[in-house]
Amino acid sequence: MLRRTVAAASIALATLAGSAARADEILVGAHMPLTGSLARSGQAFDEGMRVAIQMFNARSDKHKIRLQVIDDESTPAKAVSAVEKLVSDGAVAVVGGYGSNIIGPASDASNRLKTTYITAGAVSDELTVRGLKTFFRINNNAGYQRGIGTLLEALKPTSVSILASTKEAPALLAKGLQKDLSAKGVKVTVHEFDPAITDFKPIINKVKLQDRSDILMMSAYENDYVGIIRAAKVLKPPVKLVVGAWSLATPKMSAEFPDLMNNVVGTSFLPYPVEMKDEEGKRFAEVYKTTYNKEIEYLSTLSFVETTILAEAIARAAEAGTLKAGGLPDAMRQTDRETLLGPVQFDATGDNPRFAVAMGQHRAGKVVLVSPPASATGEIVYPGLPW
Amino acid sequence: MTDLVLQALFSGLLVGSVYALVALGLALSFGAMRIINLAHGELVLLAAYCAYVVEGRLGLDPYLAIPLALLVVSAVCAVLFLMIDRIREHRELNSLILTFGVGIILTNAILLIFASDARTTASATLQDATSVGPVYAMNGEVVAFGVSLALMVALWWWLKTSWYGRAVRAVSSNRAAAKLMGISPVRTELVSFLVAGALASFAGVALYTMSVVQPALGHALTVKAFIVTVLAGVGSIPGVFLAAILLGVTEALTVTLASSALQELAGMVLFLLVLFLLPNGLFGARARRG
Secondary structure (H helix, E strand, C coil), X not given: CHHHHHHHHHHHHHHHHHHHHCCCEEEEEEEECCCCCCHHHHHHHHHHHHHHHHHHHHHCCCCEEEEEEXXXXXXXXXXXXXXXXXXXXXXXXXXXXXXXXXXXXXXXXXXXXXXXXXXXXXXCHHHHCCCCCCEEECCCHHHHHHHHHHHHHHHCCCEEEEEEECCHHHHHHHHHHHHHHHHCCCEEEEEEECCCCCCCHHHHHHHHHHHCCCEEEEECCHHHHHHHHHHHHHHCCCCCEEEECCCCCCHHHHHHCHHHHCCCEEEECCCECCCCCXXXXXXXXXXXXXXXXXXXXXXXXXXXXXXXXXXXXXXXXXXXXXXXXXXXXXXXHCCEEEECCEEEECCCCCCCCCCCCEEEEEECCEEEEEECCCCCCCCCCCCECCC | CHHHHHHHHHHHHHHHHXXXXXXXXXXXXXXXXXXXXXXXXHHHHHHHHHHHHHHHHCCCCHHHHHHHHHHHHHHHHHHHHHHHHCCCCCHHHHHHHHHHHXXXXXXXXXXXXXXXXXXXXXXXXXXXXXXXXXXXXXXHHHHHHHHHHHHHHHHHHHHHHCHHHHHHHHHHHCHHHHHHCXXXXXXXXXXXXXXXXXXXXXXXXXXXXXXXECCCHHHHHHHHHHHHHHHHCCCCHHHHHHHHHHHHHHHHHHHHHCCHHHHHHHHXXXXXXXXXXXXCCHHHHHHHHC
16 A cells, blocks of 8 residues: 555656656747648648757747647647637647648637647638637748839849739739739739649740730749740740749759759749748758758748748747736737748738849749848849740 | 641650550550559659669669669569558559558658658769751750650550450459459559559659659659550550650640649649549440450
């Protein structure tokens, strides 16, 4: 009996001691599309997020963050379930995955559970008009539109053909660009295409024979870019520049499709080879390279920034003793710092009104930032085509 | 406008030939075993990744991947067949669930091994343009068209003249009667499954050389192959080719004359129209009347 009591007491003490040792460990949840149609994006996001947590834990003595990631399989329903599971496991905040159609319901669920939710993977304008008090994001359609629009205006084209996927974010970006450029007297023709399309020649032929535009703009994703540029290489429309949106001006695209990328322009945050100006950036590049043995991915930079901002806000709330009393959203709103993506602040809707992208041009395996002038690391080659 | 329409017709023809290549295997297993192999797209994808391994990792010509693809895909087909053969009740329905599950496993296996990146050939020769009058195509597409046509003829000839081909048709018509004639239905079905796997191997390699592949593509390929199979009607190999061309041309003309956003919708409308007006498919019904 005595032996049993001692054993029970030992277990209880060990449990208590363990709890004390983990007292400063804070659980953060994340749902990422690690499989399914968005797996490529999800994996890149996952990498940046893990590096951010690793770096935060290395520099924080008081608070350590433990990350729990659930694969949402690129589906909204699974993302909602993931949020519910993460919050029930004790996550104080959730890092969202990718795609406005997934982030929407997942952040709704998070708000219902009074848990802070941050994303860098959804740019739809509709997400910030819902009045959610726990929703935050660091990038938005307006920032991408501004970045691309600034470049296009500087080039002064008379006409632009936009090939836009019918997925929400690319369609939204295309509409915004069409509106802005048309208002400035540029003739804009939008060709929307279904994401399932594999042969772009009939569309490119319309650009070649009907539009005869100066710029071929692609508002789409990686697979589409490859298909579009390939079709353009075959038909050679009389454009002067091929421009794209996200995940295009990246070292990965340059390495995997060297014959298609030269002179192509896309949104970017960093030149390649990576040149980090501040200590945080240099450390990120170093840890990322050590961990994954490759250059920083475009989407990994986004998730690194969002996770770092969240971790810092968690530390602020924990310091103030408000973390468990619902003080994290207020701590998030105190964010005002320079990041690898530029300045980040959150307005009343949780959006980052200061988000803006630069534009990078592929040049023989390198990515040169060509716009805006303040971020440029080189002059744009214009006219410049991949063929 | 004439140039636009001509290019659309040519592009539709080439894309349709790839649809045919993907659909031939599905049509064979559906015709022979009355089993819709929902993992067929993933088998095609597996072959495409074999081509990626041979070109991207070993630095060889992607067409040299055909033996490897035949080996890998046939092995998976044999295992899949053994699983299907163990189904004792409601074979059509249960095999649907089984092959759907195998498809998911294959997709995720590909994802684990090759990551989710888009892959395509780096061969400059295959990507170079070739022109026929005012219309253009990639060399890889022209080769795929030729392969598709050749395989369609070869399959038709095999079904019509070889012993196993006739056995497949016999089992397809009446399993019990075929057994009474001394044909082993199990062996015949295994052969038809392996031939379907061989067709998927060629389709996958061709797909890699002319398009972009990524792990999530398998399901879309299965859907496209299923549409073509139903459009053609059961038991018509030339019908599969013609139905695939019809689908490809319809999609390309929709892009050219209407909007590219309506391409998939046009294909589905065609599919539903044919189902409504000719429930046995375009060529299945005609064969029956003949």
